[in-house]
Amino acid sequence: MGELQLLTDNAIRQVSEDDFGFRAHARVLCNALEGTEDLPLTVGIFGPWGMGKSSFMNICLDLLRARNVPTIWFNPWKYDEKDEIWHALIQTVLTEIADDLEKRRAAGEESWRERMAEVLVTVRRLSKAAAWLLARRTAAPLTGGVLAAEDVDRFQEAFAASDVEAYVHVNHFEEDFKDVVHQYTDGGRLVLFVDDLDRCTPDAAITVLDSLKLFLGEASCVFVLAMDQQVITEAAGRKLGGDTPDLVRGRQYLEKLIHFPYHLPGVPFELLYRQMQAKIRPESLAGSGELWELIKVAFGANPRRVRRFVNGLNLTAATLALHTQPSTRRLLHAGILLTLRMLYPSFFLILQEDPGIWNRFDEAEARKTQLGGRDEIVDGQNPGVRRLLAAVSAHREGFDFPLPPTADEVRLLTEVLTVTGGLPSAPEDHS
Incomplete structure (x- = not known):
């Protein structure tokens, strides 16, 4: 790595x-x-x-x-x-x-x-x-x-x-x-x-x-x-x-x-990309357009947030590699879950209890339908989550994001991220 x-x-x-x-x-x-x-x-x-x-x-x-x-x-x-x-x-x-x-x-x-x-x-x-x-x-x-x-x-x-x-x-x-x-x-x-x-x-x-x-x-x-x-x-x-x-x-x-x-003048995202690309491990992930789209959508060009995300992702990848080298698909799932933990900790906790909610949000976005029941309540209580999941959906054109992980994959990754993902970020309006 x-x-x-x-x-x-x-x-x-x-x-x-x-x-x-x-x-x-x-x-x-x-x-x-x-x-x-x-x-x-x-x-x-x-x-x-x-x-x-x-x-x-x-x-x-x-x-x-x-x-x-x-x-x-x-x-x-x-x-x-x-x-x-x-x-x-x-x-x-x-x-x-x-x-x-x-x-x-x-x-x-x-x-x-x-x-x-x-x-x-x-x-x-x-x-x-x-x-x-x-x-x-x-x-x-x-x-x-x-x-x-x-x-x-x-x-x-x-x-x-x-x-x-x-x-x-x-x-x-x-x-x-x-x-x-x-x-x-x-x-x-x-x-x-x-x-x-x-x-x-x-x-x-x-x-x-x-x-x-x-x-x-x-x-x-x-x-x-x-x-x-x-x-x-x-x-x-x-x-x-x-x-x-x-x-x-x-x-x-x-x-x-x-x-x-x-x-304060903003930091150009391209400049942050050039600085941080070489810091991502494994190197095979560093060139992923999907990873950088996730970073751009979730953190913009905020240097501190991007560094913290990269730290958490690198540690997660190293932890997963203790058993077997993780695929790019699994690392992208880990990156999305890490983002949810950092920006939307309440939704991350719900996801641990109900791993299928990610898939239901993804299907609703693909079909352009409304969420119902408890999912609708969760969506209202976590403004910004649906927009983020839509940005990293496998149905989004121009990118090759993976389908949502299975329930077992969510449980494995959230267990690892609880250790390696650091603290949630300071409260902020992500709507």
């Missing part, structure tokens, strides 16, 4: 690793980010799960750093609590600035060192002010490396007391931070990348967005936020609408916050 490898879905880290054709698009966007004069600016990188938002932003980060544009990266999904996440955001930004200023001060001339020392003093005051504000709300502030341990202790002791200096700096945080960014960038701009907002809890995601406005919203910054637009709209809708999400208000919230929505 050839060497079996598991494919990761790690993000591209730099321009030289670009396999998706993002570089040209990223260069155009970076030119706009660098040239915009009316700051602050908030850009939303919109795209569904698995389409390469992190990879695209990493390429932008690499391009901007090559131009000596100051950049900072923040991953909010590492922090669970609302109080923790806004504080982590602020301290991450301040820590990155402080570390870079220290390096510049050490390497600069005397006048430059004095100037950087003044900015560092302000940065540390802002860090203390943020920690003071958190200490008023929780007993465990994060410091991000700027605030010393003894300062944390002091703020803990002063939890119920008044710290006038810190309070003053909280009230002037936006203005002071604006001055810091101006000095730090020498009148330029700071680009802050915020990744994986849609992996956060709804409250945490909205807390990050609100914090950008409340604390950092006056500085010469460009905020680049990667998100699934629908997920964040629903999060804002729940925040504003209570138990019943108000999607209209959620969209309005996002429209006010995002100055420029940038919809």
Whole structure:
């Protein structure tokens, strides 16, 4: 079968690793980010799960750093609590600035060192002010490396007391931070990348967005936020609408916050095909037009979903080969069942109990008749399944898909796929 490898879905880290054709698009966007004069600016990188938002932003980060544009990266999904996440955001930004200023001060001339020392003093005051504000709300502030341990202790002791200096700096945080960014960038701009907002809890995601406005919203910054637009709209809708999400208000919230929505360019399916064909085992399956039609119909050009499918199919083929080398027919059946498990897990469970349902769906599609009884109910509860099975039907012209498997074949393959098929994909509208 050839060497079996598991494919990761790690993000591209730099321009030289670009396999998706993002570089040209990223260069155009970076030119706009660098040239915009009316700051602050908030850009939303919109795209569904698995389409390469992190990879695209990493390429932008690499391009901007090559131009000596100051950049900072923040991953909010590492922090669970609302109080923790806004504080982590602020301290991450301040820590990155402080570390870079220290390096510049050490390497600069005397006048430059004095100037950087003044900015560092302000940065540390802002860090203390943020920690003071958190200490008023929780007993465990994060410091991000700027605030010393003894300062944390002091703020803990002063939890119920008044710290006038810190309070003053909280009230002037936006203005002071604006001055810091101006000095730090020498009148330029700071680009802050915020990744994986849609992996956060709804409250945490909205807390990050609100914090950008409340604390950092006056500085010469460009905020680049990667998100699934629908997920964040629903999060804002729940925040504003209570138990019943108000999607209209959620969209309005996002429209006010995002100055420029940038919809991630899709990965051409032909490019994904060229990358992945050599990864499929056995090699005899890699050239199957039916397999690639299944992948295209089910997963489109979503790199993460395609990689996960290929991993599951390769492991399934290797497991079946422990007994006898599986035929292309059997592997296509395995691929269709794996797709059902990934995209329609409820239907996959029904199929395990009632293996004949696949054949009944196929016959109804061939005769263009309606499903009846329980099958009609299952069809209504699993929108998209009939469309998928129709796309891989043996009756479809132009392809050579096999007839549905027998009940015994379904039982064998579903038993193997329960082990090798991985987890179902995140919920998504496949209708």
